[in-house]
Structure formats: structure tokens, C-alpha cells
Amino acid sequence: MALRVTFVAAARSSPLLAERFDDDRPLDQAGWDEVLRAAGDLLPLAASELRYCSPTPRSRATGDAIGFAPLVQLALRECDMGRWRGLTLGEAMAREPAAVDAWLADPRTAPHGGESLLAFITRVGGWLDTRPGGDGDRIVAVAEPSVIRAALVYALKAPPATYWNLDVRPLSTTTVTGCAGRWNLRFEGAPA
Numbered sequence: 001m002a003l004r005v006t007f008v009a010a011a012r013s014s015p016l017l018a019e020r021f022d023d024d025r026p027l028d029q030a031g032w033d034e035v036l037r038a039a040g041d042l043l044p045l046a047a048s049e050l051r052y053c054s055p056t057p058r059s060r061a062t063g064d065a066i067g068f069a070p071l072v073q074l075a076l077r078e079c080d081m082g083r084w085r086g087l088t089l090g091e092a093m094a095r096e097p098a099a100v101d102a103w104l105a106d107p108r109t110a111p112h113g114g115e116s117l118l119a120f121i122t123r124v125g126g127w128l129d130t131r132p133g134g135d136g137d138r139i140v141a142v143a144e145p146s147v148i149r150a151a152l153v154y155a156l157k158a159p160p161a162t163y164w165n166l167d168v169r170p171l172s173t174t175t176v177t178g179c180a181g182r183w184n185l186r187f188e189g190a191p192a
Contacts, residue, residue, distance in 0.1 A: 003131055004186075005139045006045055006175045007148045008066075009168050010059040011035045020088055021081035026057040031170070035065045038171045042066045045140045045173070049133060052076065053142040062171070063142040075127035076143050079150075082114030107160035118160050120146075125154030129180035148174055155183035 011031035013023060027035070046067045053063040053070035055077050063070035084092045092112070093100045099111035107117040115123075128151055131139055143151075145168035153163050155176045168174065175186040 002177055002179060003133050003137050003139060004175060004177050005128065005131060005141065006048070006173055007151060008042060008045065008062070008140060008142045009145045009148055009170050009172045009174075010054065010056065010062045010142055011038075011065075012170045013058045020086050021092070022078050022085040024057060027061045031058060031062075032065070034171055035062055039066050042171070042173070045138075048138040048140040050131070050137070050139045051141075052139070054078070054144050054147055056144055059142045059144060066142075068140060068142065070140075070142055073127060073141070075123055076141060076147050078144050078146050079117065079120040080114035082110065082112035084112040084114070104164070107163075117163060121150045121153050121160055121163065124150040128154060128176070128183070145170070151176070152185065156185060 011027050011034045013025040013028050013031055043066060051063065051068040051070040052073045053059045053068070053076070055072045055074055059076075060070070060072065087095075089100070096111070102109050102111050103117070107121075110116040110119070124147055133139060148168045149163050149166040152158075152166055152174065153160060155178075156162075175188065176183045177186050178184050
């Protein structure tokens with residue numbers, strides 16, 4: 001039973017260097033403008049049988065603005081960053097440089113008191129593996145870029161360190177096809 005799951009990265013809520021761990025801020029004006037510009041291209045995804053989103057305000061707003069009317073999925077929440085919640089990476093590094101280095105080097109550690117990278121990837125992968133649907137069904141999920149990166153690492157059975165090498169841009173789409181435990185990354189685009 002092959003499913004098609006398309007992830008849509010939420011629009012931005014701040015400039016890249018101001019991104020914060022577990023950021024609950026709503027879309028800023030630039031984010032709203034991006035959604036409005038991209039809505040026409042993303043609207044066909046609203047025909048998906050199932051439409052989901054991360055619980056963050058910007059994921060919900062992105063999905064609603066495009067016309068998805070998505071169902072919030074707690075399993076698609078960002079990594080629990082414990083005491084680093086609300087900090088930028090630079091702020092966490094200034095406060096706890098050894099802890100940040102350990103967190104970046106070992107996917108099993110959670111020096112911030114929250115969730116390890118490995119636990120985060122496993123949680124998101126568990127959500128992916130338990131999607132209902134029939135053969136050929138289409139699913140769309142608006143999520144934070146970090147969630148999409150975790151889903152890709154899981155789907156590709158890549159080493160957890162691969163997470164740090166994936167770049168997911170706001171409002172980009174990424175599709176995986178397959179079923180529980182057997183996913184493929186699908187690249188689509190117009191022929192040259």
C-alpha cells in the first residue's frame with residue numbers, strides 16, 4: 001500500500017539568524033507575503049485525502065492560508081529543546097558551549113534536558129509510518145523545517161548526523177512515497 005506524503009515547510013516567522021528553538025511566534029509580515037505569493041502553486045495539494053500540520057502557530061497559519069484546513073498533529077511538533085527553548089543557537093552556545101557541542105556531536109544526547117535528536121527523528125518517523133490511507137492516497141503535512149529534516153533522515157534510513165546537512169527552505173515541498181518502514185524520496189519538477 002503506497003502512500004504519497006508531501007511536506008510543505010511553514011512560512012517564516014523571523015529572519016534566519018533570529019530563529020529560536022521551539023519558536024511559537026506567529027507568521028511575520030514577510031511570512032504572510034511569502035504564503036500569498038506561493039499559495040497558487042501549493043493550492044493543488046489541498047486535494048490531498050488527508051491534510052495535517054505541526055502545532056506551531058506558523059505551521060497552522062501557513063496551512064490555513066493556503067486552504068488546506070489541516071488537522072494538528074502533536075507528533076509533528078518540533079524537537080523539545082528543554083531549557084534552550086526560546087533561545088537562538090548563538091545564545092545557547094554563549095551560555096553552554098560544551099553542552100551545545102555535545103548535542104551537535106552525539107544524536108543520543110540531550111544536554112538541554114529535552115529530547116535527543118535521535119528521539120526526535122524516531123518520533124517523527126513513527127508518525128510517518130502510522131499514516132492511514134489506501135494505495136495511492138495523497139497526504140500533505142505543513143511542518144517546521146526541522147520536522148521535515150527529521151522525516152527525511154528517517155525515511156532514507158540515513159545516519160542521524162545527516163540531519164545537520166539538510167536545508168529545508170520556507171514553503172518548499174518535499175515528497176516521500178511508500179509505506180511503513182519503506183520510504184522513497186521523490187523529486188518532481190518540470191522537464192528542462
